[in-house]
Amino acid sequence: MTQIIIDHNPSQEKLKELGVTSWNTWDCPPSKFPLDFTMTEKAYVLEGEFKVTPQGGDTVTIKAGDYVEFPKGLKSQWEVVKQLKKHYKHF
Template structure:
C-alpha cells in the first residue's frame, strides 16, 4: 500500500466533514529537506507545489486542491517547487 494517498479536488462537503478550515496552516519557502513521519498527517494544499519522494520510491507531485495523507512510518524527501501553504492535521 502507498504511504502517500492523494485525493484530488475533494468536495466542499468532504472538506467540511474533516474540519479542514479549522486546521492550522503551515507555510514553507522553496527548499529541499527530508521529513520522517512518526504519525499520520492529513494535509490540504492551498498554494504551491511540492514533489515528495518516499525513500526508495517514485516522486509524487502535490498541487493546490490535493488532500493528502502521509502515513506514519513514511520517510521522504521534499522539494518545495513553489512556495507552499497547507492546512495540516495529525491523527
C-alpha cells in the same frame, strides 16, 4: 510499503466533514529537505506545489487544491517548488 494517498479534487463536502479550515496552517518557501513522519498527517494544500519522494518509492507531485495523507513511519525527501501553504492535522 507505506502509501501516500492523494485526492486531486476533494469535494467541498469532504473538506467540510474533515474540518480542514480549523486545522493548523504551515507555510514553506521553495526548498529541499528530508521529512520523516512520526504520526499520520492529513493535509489540504491551499497554495503552491511540492514533490515528495518516499524512501524506496516514486516521486509524487502535490499541488494547490490537493488533499493528501502521509502515513505514520513514512521517510521522505521534499522539494517545495512553489511557495507552499497548507492546512494540516496529525493523528
